[in-house]
Structures are given as structure tokens and as C-alpha cells.
Amino acid sequence: MRRSALVAILVLLGTAAYAGTPGLVWGVSWGTSVSFASWDRASFLTADRYLAETDEINTAGHFNGFIDAYMGIGTGRNELTINAGWHGAGGSARLFPVMLGWNWFRNADRTEGLFIRTAAGAGFPENGGKLCGLADLGLGIRQRLSRRLSIDYGIGLNTSLVHPDRLTDPYSGNIVNKEDIRSSKSLLGALKMSIRLNF
Amino acid sequence: MTACAKTYLLMLTVLLPAVNLYAGERPTGWGTTFSGKATGVYAVIDRGESASYFSILLDLRGTIAGKARNPGIKTLYNIEYCFRRWNLADGAVARFFAGPGLSIGYVSDTDDYRKGYMAALYGNMGLRFSFASNVAIKLYLSGEFGFHMDMKNSYDTSMSIYKAGLKDILYPEISITYRF
Numbered sequence: 001m002r003r004s005a006l007v008a009i010l011v012l013l014g015t016a017a018y019a020g021t022p023g024l025v026w027g028v029s030w031g032t033s034v035s036f037a038s039w040d041r042a043s044f045l046t047a048d049r050y051l052a053e054t055d056e057i058n059t060a061g062h063f064n065g066f067i068d069a070y071m072g073i074g075t076g077r078n079e080l081t082i083n084a085g086w087h088g089a090g091g092s093a094r095l096f097p098v099m100l101g102w103n104w105f106r107n108a109d110r111t112e113g114l115f116i117r118t119a120a121g122a123g124f125p126e127n128g129g130k131l132c133g134l135a136d137l138g139l140g141i142r143q144r145l146s147r148r149l150s151i152d153y154g155i156g157l158n159t160s161l162v163h164p165d166r167l168t169d170p171y172s173g174n175i176v177n178k179e180d181i182r183s184s185k186s187l188l189g190a191l192k193m194s195i196r197l198n199f
Numbered sequence: 200m201t202a203c204a205k206t207y208l209l210m211l212t213v214l215l216p217a218v219n220l221y222a223g224e225r226p227t228g229w230g231t232t233f234s235g236k237a238t239g240v241y242a243v244i245d246r247g248e249s250a251s252y253f254s255i256l257l258d259l260r261g262t263i264a265g266k267a268r269n270p271g272i273k274t275l276y277n278i279e280y281c282f283r284r285w286n287l288a289d290g291a292v293a294r295f296f297a298g299p300g301l302s303i304g305y306v307s308d309t310d311d312y313r314k315g316y317m318a319a320l321y322g323n324m325g326l327r328f329s330f331a332s333n334v335a336i337k338l339y340l341s342g343e344f345g346f347h348m349d350m351k352n353s354y355d356t357s358m359s360i361y362k363a364g365l366k367d368i369l370y371p372e373i374s375i376t377y378r379f
Contacts, residue, residue, distance in 0.1 A: 063259065145332050195233070
């Protein structure tokens with residue numbers, strides 16, 4: 001169902017791009033993110049069948065990557081886009097996000113220069129599970145490569161709320177069985193560096 | 200791999216770009232590369248129909264998939280030769296390239312993502328698009344053939360073919376170079 005919806009959105013956007021809709025912007029972006037902090041809360045049954053709860057802030061980083069395609073409308077200094085792709089978040093969450101993005105450019109024609117980029121949306125976990133949330137805030141610089149092609153260099157912060165299904169029991173050091181997890185939430189902060197090609 | 204061999208290989212990947220510098224060649228640009236298997240930065244000496252690259256890369260095997268906690272690290276020196284060239288619109292030029300190189304690093308090659316030393320011959324091929332605005336975009340495939348030292352502990356080490364270098368050949372890679 002989720003995949004069908006994602007495919008339907010991409011086909012619709014692809015059709016619009018192919019039809020050459022005025023003001024239409026589209027492209028691909030990729031990059032890396034390094035999570036620098038997470039607030040993890042979980043409750044689960046231990047191997048001894050005791051209910052245990054954890055609530056801790058971790059600063060252990062994790063290196064991740066992401067790739068997505070976007071499409072939207074550009075008018076004046078603003079660009080409104082829908083982004084969809086694949087994101088890694090933290091140590092175990094791998095998501096298919098669908099995000100709504102808004103970029104605001106310093107230059108009125110959006111062809112070059114500095115811009116502020118924001119995006120927020122939902123992420124569908126790769127292995128099923130609960131819906132996650134993602135949000136981005138950052139700065140970008142756009143450089144024109146040719147009449148039809150430009151490149152954006154971006155840096156920013158990413159926050160995601162995920163539901164990890166791989167927990168370690170801090171008392172025994174064992175991995176908790178998935179069926180013994182009662183609740184699990186992790187709020188992650190990450191530094192995100194991206195490159196985007198705009199067609 | 201003995202400490203002597205490791206030192207020799209490390210010196211080789213550092214010395215090869217040093218030879219370029221000694222020969223009076225200076226980096227003409229820098230860039231960043233990304234793929235599912237590695238990401239990093241590099242300096243490039245671009246001579247038009249050939250280019251030398253010195254890269255420092257994070258080996259992402261297992262990291263992006265969430266199976267390994269920390270990435271490995273490797274250095275790479277490679278040369279690319281242009282075999283075909285097409286002039287495109289707006290002053291852009293496309294080139295088909297391929298070339299050899301040498302990579303060494305501290306990366307994982309086992310199912311449990313344990314790190315160990317690696318040394319390999321490197322080869323790549325792909326397309327480089329150079330634009331009038333000092334930016335070049337490169338799409339390519341690369342592979343490595345060499346050896347990996349699996350270090351279970353200081354008493355139990357074994358050496359084998361570096362399997363990831365061959366298995367991950369079909370991972371597409373993309374890099375962006377900014378020319379000075």
C-alpha cells in the first residue's frame with residue numbers, strides 16, 4: 001500500500017515533468033549525515049520477564065547516507081517540493097521518507113546563490129513498523145552548470161523521530177527480542193551534507 | 200602483512216602524489232565522492248586527457264545499512280585516461296575514462312564487519328562531464344583486487360582476497376569536482 005502510494009506519486013510527478021509544466025523543478029539529491037546525539041526512550045521485557053524502562057541521551061555518532069528525488073514548483077524566490085527516497089537514521093532505522101520541502105532564495109530568479117532549505121515529512125521504515133518523522137533545516141548554495149542544469153551544495157541539521165526495533169538490554173547486554181519491545185522511541189539529531197542536481 | 204609492508208604501502212600511496220608535486224604539478228581542483236560503498240574527498244591534477252586523483256575515503260561497507268557502527272578508512276591514488284570525448288551544449292564536455300590505481304586502508308571484509316588492513320590494485324571506468332562553470336561531475340564504476348588482513352586478535356590474524364573490492368564493483372559512484 002505504502003509502496004503503491006509512493007510509486008503513484010512518482011508517476012504523477014514524472015508525467016508532469018515530461019509534459020513540461022511551467023515553473024516545474026525536479027532533480028535528485030544525495031549525501032551523508034552524521035548523527036551526533038539521540039534521546040532514546042524504551043520499555044521492554046527482559047529475558048527474566050521483568051519490565052524494564054530506559055531513558056537516556058546518547059552522543060555516540062553514526063554515519064549514514066541518503067538519496068532522494070524531488071519535484072515541485074518554483075516561483076519567485078520560493079521553491080515548494082515533494083521529496084521521496086531513502087534515508088538512514090541513527091544506527092538501525094532505514095526509512096523511505098516522503099517530505100514536503102520549501103526553499104527560499106536570496107536571488108529573485110533562483111538560478112544561483114544562497115538559499116535556506118527546510119523540509120519535513122514522514123518516513124516509512126524499510127522493515128515495516130511505525131511511521132517515523134523527519135525534519136531538515138539548512139543552508140545551500142546553488143551554482144548554474146548549464147542552461148538546464150544546476151547544482152546545490154547544502155549543509156544543515158536533520159531531526160528524526162524513529163522507533164528502533166533493535167534494542168540492547170543495558171542490564172544483561174543482550175539484544176531484546178522484537179516481540180518483547182513495548183515501546184521504543186528515539187529522537188535523533190544529525191548533521192547533514194548534501195549535493196543536489198536540478199534539471 | 201608485516202609492519203614493514205604496511206609502512207611501505209602507506210608510503211607508496213602518499214609518495215605517488217608527492218611525485219606529482221615534485222614534478223611541478225599542482226592540484227587543479229578538489230572534490231567529493233559518494234556511493235553506497237565509500238564517500239570522501241580528493242585532490243585532482245587534471246591534464247585534460249588524463250587526471251591523477253588522491254582520495255581519502257570513508258569505507259561505508261555495512262555502515263549505511265546499519266550493520267556496522269563505524270566506517271573504515273582508506274586512501275586511494277589513481278590515474279584516469281580519457282578514451283573518448285564529446286562536446287556538448289553550453290561548453291560542456293563529456294569524456295569516457297578508465298584507469299588504474301592503488302588503494303590501502305583499514306576496512307571491513309568479513310560478515311561481522313571486523314576491520315583489518317587492506318591493500319589493493321584499483322581500477323575504474325565511467326563518464327566525466329566537465330562544465331564551463333568549473334564543475335565536473337563524474338559517474339563511474341570501480342573495483343579493487345587485493346588482500347585483506349582479518350585481525351580477530353593480536354594472535355589470530357589471517358589474510359585473504361579482499362572480497363568487497365570485487366563484490367561491490369556494480370555500486371554506481373558519483374563525484375563532483377570543483378576546478379580552481
